[in-house]
Amino acid sequence: NISMSPATTFIHYGQSLFEGIKAYKRENGEIAIFRPQDNWERFNVSARRMAMAEVPKELFMEGMRRLIELDKAWVPGSVGSSLYIRPFMFATDEFIGVKPADNFRFMIITSPAGAYYNKPTRIYVQKQFVRAFPGGIGFTKAAGNYGACMLPTLETRKLGYDQILWTDGFTHKNVQEIGTMNVFFVLGNKVITPDLSEGTILAGVTRDSVITLLKEKGISVEERALSIDEIEDSYKKGELKEAFGAGTA
Numbered sequence: 001n002i003s004m005s006p007a008t009t010f011i012h013y014g015q016s017l018f019e020g021i022k023a024y025k026r027e028n029g030e031i032a033i034f035r036p037q038d039n040w041e042r043f044n045v046s047a048r049r050m051a052m053a054e055v056p057k058e059l060f061m062e063g064m065r066r067l068i069e070l071d072k073a074w075v076p077g078s079v080g081s082s083l084y085i086r087p088f089m090f091a092t093d094e095f096i097g098v099k100p101a102d103n104f105r106f107m108i109i110t111s112p113a114g115a116y117y118n119k120p121t122r123i124y125v126q127k128q129f130v131r132a133f134p135g136g137i138g139f140t141k142a143a144g145n146y147g148a149c150m151l152p153t154l155e156t157r158k159l160g161y162d163q164i165l166w167t168d169g170f171t172h173k174n175v176q177e178i179g180t181m182n183v184f185f186v187l188g189n190k191v192i193t194p195d196l197s198e199g200t201i202l203a204g205v206t207r208d209s210v211i212t213l214l215k216e217k218g219i220s221v222e223e224r225a226l227s228i229d230e231i232e233d234s235y236k237k238g239e240l241k242e243a244f245g246a247g248t249a
């Protein structure tokens with residue numbers, strides 16, 4: 001447990017961020033962590049946007065490696081299961097005024113995990129609430145991004161849907177992400193996912209892996225703006241074949 005002053009600044013002003021990584025047990029019993037260096041880089045992308053200290057690679061990678069070494073008996077071996085690794089950092093200045101903090105705490109915790117989504121989900125196209133806006137923090141794993149999505153997610157569940165398909169804040173036409181996952185649509189023989197140019201999409205490591213694997217298989221992938229109208233037209237023409245979310249969880 002953490003003992004801290006009630007004036008600790010992250011509680012009030014939200015300088016807090018995290019990462020999510022998985023370690024898997026290989027058939028030979030070895031433990032493999034999936035692309036953790038990408039998460040270290042993204043952690044510092046988030047840190048810069050939130051005016052927080054960047055974490056040195058050695059501390060992030062070696063700290064994680066040693067924790068997994070300690071926790072290795074907790075890495076489950078069954079198909080689809082893994083050890084979820086959660087690095088996080090928050091501002092620890094004890095100060096009531098609004099200013100960027102000078103002190104931060106970086107920690108890593110782990111938790112055994114099963115498959116998160118193991119059935120088809122019902123999706124609601126959200127046109128009232130917005131997750132991310134150009135110029136905002138949608139591309140970061142800042143804590144506040146998730147806090148802001150709790151109410152929309154609750155409301156969506158009340159309507160009988162599992163998850164939200166987020167749309168852009170200007171037109172509510174272009175799709176962004178699905179819940180806390182990157183989204184892909186298979187239209188005809190192309191796989192389409194929103195591009196990262198506006199800073200409203202979290203640059204998923206899984207997203208990148210999916211794109212790389214598809215391209216290696218010779219399947220055409222387009223990273224571009226994709227509207228609900230285009231998806232609807234494709235559906236009517238019988239070209240919408242599949243839609244899926246991609247993320248570590």
Ligand SMILES: *Cc1c(COP(=O)(O)O)cnc(C)c1O
Nearest residue numbers: 180181182202204205206247248
């Ligand atoms: C973490 C996250 C993702 C997925 O990123 P991965 O690196 O693939 O786990 C996608 N969207 C949001 C909003 C996220 O927080």
